[in-house]
Amino acid sequence: MLCIPCPWCGARDVAEFHCGGEAHIARPADADRIGDEIWAEYLFMRANPKGLHHERWQHRQGCRRWFHVARDTQSDRILAVYRIGDAPPEGDPS
Amino acid sequence: MAPRRYNQAVQKYSIFSLARNALTGHRNWRAAWRSPEPRPAYDVVIIGGGGHGLATAYYLASVHGVANIAVLEKGWLGGGNTGRNTTIIRSNYLWDESAALYDHALKLWEGLSQELNYNVMFSQRGVLNLAHSESDLRELSRRVNANRLNGVDSEFLDAAQVAEYCPLIDCSPDRRYPVLGASLQRRGGVARHDAVAWGYARAADARGVDIIQNCTVTGILRDGGRVTGVETSRGVIKAKKIAISAAGHSSVIAAMAGIRLPIESHPLQALVSEPVKPVLDTVIMSNAVHAYISQSDKGEMVIGAGIDPYVSYSQRGGYDRIEQAVRAVVELIPSFSRLRMMRHWGGIVDICPDASPIIAKLPLEGLYFNGGWGTGGFKATPGAGHLFAHTIARDQPHWLNAPFTLERFSSGALIDEHGAAAVAH
Numbered sequence: 001m002l003c004i005p006c007p008w009c010g011a012r013d014v015a016e017f018h019c020g021g022e023a024h025i026a027r028p029a030d031a032d033r034i035g036d037e038i039w040a041e042y043l044f045m046r047a048n049p050k051g052l053h054h055e056r057w058q059h060r061q062g063c064r065r066w067f068h069v070a071r072d073t074q075s076d077r078i079l080a081v082y083r084i085g086d087a088p089p090e091g092d093p094s
Numbered sequence: 095m096a097p098r099r100y101n102q103a104v105q106k107y108s109i110f111s112l113a114r115n116a117l118t119g120h121r122n123w124r125a126a127w128r129s130p131e132p133r134p135a136y137d138v139v140i141i142g143g144g145g146h147g148l149a150t151a152y153y154l155a156s157v158h159g160v161a162n163i164a165v166l167e168k169g170w171l172g173g174g175n176t177g178r179n180t181t182i183i184r185s186n187y188l189w190d191e192s193a194a195l196y197d198h199a200l201k202l203w204e205g206l207s208q209e210l211n212y213n214v215m216f217s218q219r220g221v222l223n224l225a226h227s228e229s230d231l232r233e234l235s236r237r238v239n240a241n242r243l244n245g246v247d248s249e250f251l252d253a254a255q256v257a258e259y260c261p262l263i264d265c266s267p268d269r270r271y272p273v274l275g276a277s278l279q280r281r282g283g284v285a286r287h288d289a290v291a292w293g294y295a296r297a298a299d300a301r302g303v304d305i306i307q308n309c310t311v312t313g314i315l316r317d318g319g320r321v322t323g324v325e326t327s328r329g330v331i332k333a334k335k336i337a338i339s340a341a342g343h344s345s346v347i348a349a350m351a352g353i354r355l356p357i358e359s360h361p362l363q364a365l366v367s368e369p370v371k372p373v374l375d376t377v378i379m380s381n382a383v384h385a386y387i388s389q390s391d392k393g394e395m396v397i398g399a400g401i402d403p404y405v406s407y408s409q410r411g412g413y414d415r416i417e418q419a420v421r422a423v424v425e426l427i428p429s430f431s432r433l434r435m436m437r438h439w440g441g442i443v444d445i446c447p448d449a450s451p452i453i454a455k456l457p458l459e460g461l462y463f464n465g466g467w468g469t470g471g472f473k474a475t476p477g478a479g480h481l482f483a484h485t486i487a488r489d490q491p492h493w494l495n496a497p498f499t500l501e502r503f504s505s506g507a508l509i510d511e512h513g514a515a516a517v518a519h
Contacts, residue, residue, distance in 0.1 A: 001412045002404070015414040019403040021358070040504035044356035044447050048345035050407045073359075076408045 005081050006059045007067050020056030022046050023068050024088065050074050054088050107211050126292060127299035132306050135332035136164045138486060139324055141311050141347055142340035143167025144176040145287070146464055146471065148294035148305070149479020150339055150486070152210075155301035157480070158487035163303045164333075165295075166326060168310040172291030175341045178409075178441030179472040180364050180386055180398035182377055184221040184282035186241050186248050191497040191509045192450060193244040196470075198494050199477025200281060206476055212293030214285050215391065219376050221282030222251075222260060224426070226271040226382040238277050249278045260376055262427050271383050271425060284377060284388050284396075290475055311340075314350040320459035321351065337462040337486050342407070342442030344465035351458055356503045357444045357466050361402040361411035365419070365438035367430075369393030378426060385422035395433060397423055401443060401469065410440045443469050448502075450509040453482050453495040462486050463500070 002014035028034050028042050047053070053073045058066045070080040070088060080089045105111055105124055115123055138154060140147045143165045154160040167173075183203055185196035207213050225234045234250070241248035256276045257265040265273045295305055306328070313325035314336065323332035338347050348355050374389040386398035399419035402411035416438060424431045446452065446466035451474070453464045464482040467474060481495040491499075502508055 001414070013414075014412050022405075036504040036506070040356070041354070044503045045354045046345075046356065046358050048355070048358050048405060049349075050343070050346050053405055055404065071404075073405050074407050076406055076410070 002076060002078065004057060004069065004078065006062060006065075007081055007083055008065055009059060009062045012059070012062060016059060016061040018058045018060040020058060020066065022048075023054040023056045052079070056084075107213075126296040127305055129307065130304045132164060132166075132309065132326070132328055132331050133304065134330075135323070136304070137162040137333070138164075138335045138337060139331055139333035140165045140337045140339055141324070142174075142338070143171045143291075143295070143305060143307065144174050144339070144341060145172065145290045145294060145475040146176075146341065146478050146482070147337075147339035148291055148298055149475055150337060150464070150482045151303045151305075151479075152294045152298040152301070153480045153483035154487055155298060155303055158483060160487055161302055163298075164331065165298070165303060165305045166309045166311055166324070166331070167305070167307045168327075170307055171295050171305065172288055175441045175443065175471060176287055176291045176475075178362075178364065178439055179287060180388070180396050181284040181287050181472060182221065182282070182379070182386060182388065182398075183216070183285055183473040184279050184377075185246050185473075186221070186223070186237065186277060186279045186282070187511060188237050188240050189509055189511060190240075190244060192511055193241060193246050194494055195477060195481075195498070196474060197244070197246050198480070199474045202476035202480060203285065204281075206290075206293070210293040210297045212289065212296060214289045214293050216283065216285040217391075218281050218283040219388075220259075220278055220280045221377040221379065222256070223277045224256070224263075224273050224378065224380040224382070225275045225277075226273060226380065228274075230382055231275050234275065234277050241277075241279075247279055247281050249280070251276045251278055260374075260378065262374055262429065263378065264426065264428050269425065273426075282377065284390075286391075287472060290472075294479070311347065311350070314347075314461070316351065316458065321461045333460075335460045335462065335486055337464065337482065338456075339464045339482065341444055341465055341467060341471055344444045344463070346407075348456070348463065351456070351461055353456055353458065353461075355452075355463075355466070355500070356447055357452075358405050359407060359442050359444055360404070361406050361408065361440045362443045362469055363399045363402070363411045363415050363419075363438065363440045365397050365399070365416060365435050366390070366394040367397070367433040368436050370395075370433070380422060380426060383422035383425050385419050385426065387423055387427070394436065395423075395430065398469075401445070402440075407442055408440075409442055443467070443471075445469075448508040449511040451478070451498055452500050453478060453485060454491060454499045454501075455485065455489070456500065
């Protein structure tokens with residue numbers, strides 16, 4: 001059971017949050033010129049790593065704000081929390 | 095290469111072998127399969143010794159005559175998702191491609207115990223999918239009609255018929271989520287999940303397949319555009335063909351070959367109650383309140399929950415999912431409110447964006463993939479193994495799995511069973 005430290009509200013139960021999936025996926029530029037493979041990569045392909053994962057969460061039943069979480073998907077340990085627009089913490093936060 | 099030594103000494107299980115062994119106090123049963131040391135090279139190496147991988151090995155040997163096969167399992171046979179699901183078997187999927195795929199599996203289930211000479215305890219006790227709203231009813235009628243057009247048995251029951259078919263369900267109209275009707279697939283049911291892995295393992299072993307447990311694959315060897323073998327915790331094993339059948343860890347294994355997949359791995363939890371006398375003789379599923387429940391032959395209520403919403407390989411999930419599933423069960427069957435829960439566990443399921451699997455060649459020569467089954471892989475075990483074996487042996491898909499490619503995610507030919515497949519994913 002995750003206890004997620006919302007950057008604005010503090011540590012809360014996972015049941016209050018909505019998981020928005022993998023973070024830092026950039027929408028391709030030149031949308032009218034790129035091929036199907038690049039769209040498939042953007043829309044569907046995911047890193048799905050066993051280990052460090054950067055993801056988006058929304059505190060849906062709290063402040064309703066979006067933020068980033070760096071989490072180890074093997075241990076479920078939350079390694080860092082950072083705001084939307086920020087780059088992931090340098091290096092491996094574990 | 096040394097000639098294959100077939101395991102001729104496999105004993106046939108029957109009433110006579112049971113009686114004979116009873117006379118010697120059951121001390122002389124032979125092991126159901128060998129535990130050989132890995133050989134340096136194989137024609138086909140299958141990664142993953144769950145039901146799917148073992149079934150693939152069995153059909154490769156029995157249908158396609160492939161003689162030199164190894165199944166590599168990092169833990170013990172059936173210790174992954176094969177032993178962690180709620181054992182429900184049905185084929186009442188909405189879309190033509192899915193209905194054909196899952197009904198192919200269901201037909202194989204119907205003769206499986208006899209074919210394997212191993213009792214997988216397949217019990218066609220019927221699967222009931224409940225409707226709780228007008229929109230549920232419309233969706234359900236559409237699916238029943240689609241099923242019937244595809245030759246899949248499916249019946250529509252109204253609320254009175256549901257109450258008659260399964261009196262345990264509270265069908266009174268004053269419930270928060272009243273039961274308005276249901277679909278019933280009488281050929282659906284449950285099977286003993288461990289026995290499925292063991293039965294396929296024994297039958298594959300009898301045909302010369304090497305089953306190697308405690309053997310973790312750590313790398314996939316490549317030479318140019320084709321695969322040549324695997325690195326494992328027990329050394330390098332060369333292979334002409336490599337078949338990935340490692341549900342939960344599909345992305346991890348594919349990444350070893352430099353391939354990205356449209357898959358995310360989520361925890362899926364389940365739990366069982368204390369055993370009670372037989373009270374529930376069918377399988378109940380409800381999309382709206384979201385629970386699945388059946389009674390095992392030991393008497394436990396087997397309850398399935400929804401997936402946890404985040405990527406995880408931890409084989410555990412949040413308690414909120416358990417609470418939600420138990421709440422749904424009590425809503426449907428108030429008399430279960432005082433059942434005590436005995437065990438609870440999690441597995442890791444591979445979810446594709448369209449909630450349909452991938453059974454296909456990958457873009458590396460000699461590399462094949464079966465995965466992305468989401469929450470529905472167990473029911474497909476015989477069909478998936480049968481079609482995956484065909485794809486590996488013939489180097490091209492069977493027409494039944496031809497739509498289930500990796501390329502569908504760029505071509506747009508998705509098989510969107512999200513919400514259409516009788517359950518929410």
